[in-house]
Amino acid sequence: MSRRKTAILISGRGSNMGALISAAMSPDYPAEIALVLSNRPDAKGLERAAEFGIPTAVVDHTDFSEDREAFERQVDAVLKDHKIEIVALAGFMRILTPFLVNAWANRMINIHPALLPSFKGLATHERALEEGVKLHGATVHFVSAEMDDGPIIIQGAVPVLDRDTPDALAARVLEVEHKIYPKALALVAGGKAKVTGARVTSGGDDADAGDLVWP
Numbered sequence: 779m780s781r782r783k784t785a786i787l788i789s790g791r792g793s794n795m796g797a798l799i800s801a802a803m804s805p806d807y808p809a810e811i812a813l814v815l816s817n818r819p820d821a822k823g824l825e826r827a828a829e830f831g832i833p834t835a836v837v838d839h840t841d842f843s844e845d846r847e848a849f850e851r852q853v854d855a856v857l858k859d860h861k862i863e864i865v866a867l868a869g870f871m872r873i874l875t876p877f878l879v880n881a882w883a884n885r886m887i888n889i890h891p892a893l894l895p896s897f898k899g900l901a902t903h904e905r906a907l908e909e910g911v912k913l914h915g916a917t918v919h920f921v922s923a924e925m926d927d928g929p930i931i932i933q934g935a936v937p938v939l940d941r942d943t944p945d946a947l948a949a950r951v952l953e954v955e956h957k958i959y960p961k962a963l964a965l966v967a968g969g970k971a972k973v974t975g976a977r978v979t980s981g982g983d984d985a986d987a988g989d990l991v992w993p
């Protein structure tokens with residue numbers, strides 16, 4: 779079966795991008811990383827991608843002032859130029875309008891550093907510590923128009939320790955992010971995680987869609 783051409787969208791260092799690139803180095807992996815695109819010209823992940831010989835592109839959101847849809851139309855044009863089939867957001871820090879979300883419905887995924895539906899939005903680790911939760915983690919979900927609300931594909935959980943700082947907790951969560959994101963992309967690229975209504979149905983091998991995956 780041909781490997782699904784996948785673009786990774788980043789805004790920063792790209793460690794999750796690195797995990798996806800590493801997974802896709804296996805010829806049996808159902809996705810090919812065909813493009814890394816950033817909204818920030820200075821994103822460190824662009825350098826990392828280039829080191830792997832992966833084509834990169836920048837669509838700088840500040841070039842479009844506040845016209846979010848104009849920014850997204852340019853992103854969409856670049857994705858189509860590269861014949862992309864799946865989009866994986868990996869630390870991509872722009873809220874998308876229904877334009878791009880609908881253009882890539884059921885073909886755009888995101889990794890969020892919390893166990894959704896808990897802690898949507900930003901500063902998830904700080905909020906988890908403030909609320910005193912004992913279980914935290916990460917979620918890979920399909921992107922919907924509403925922020926961090928799309929159907930869940932896979933989650934990974936980690937314990938919150940008594941003297942955790944936000945950085946310590948973030949580092950523990952990041953480890954599980956790097957494990958579940960490649961699994962989630964493989965499920966989507968392999969046609970094993972499909973959105974039916976508001977749910978994801980899956981015939982996943984090592985992790986069914988929606989299952990809690992412990993590190």
Ligand SMILES: Nc1nc2c(c(=O)[nH]1)N[C@@H](CN(C=O)c1ccc(C(=O)N[C@@H](CCC(=O)O)C(=O)O)cc1)CN2
Nearest residue numbers: 870871872873874888890899921922923924925926927
């Ligand atoms: N329509 C959707 N867009 C995005 C989703 C989504 O589920 N639906 N996921 C996010 C990723 N994300 C959390 O996982 C997230 C990213 C960015 C923001 C945010 O407030 N961005 C600000 C700018 C912040 C900055 O530039 O540093 C903004 O866009 O004004 C919240 C959550 C990706 N998009």
Ligand SMILES: NCC(=O)N[C@@H]1O[C@H](COP(=O)([O-])[O-])[C@@H](O)[C@H]1O
Nearest residue numbers: 790791792793794795869889890891
């Ligand atoms: N709301 C989106 C969000 O906060 N995403 C988070 O940004 C980090 C990016 O790190 P990376 O660039 O090293 O993958 C990751 O922890 C990801 O979950």
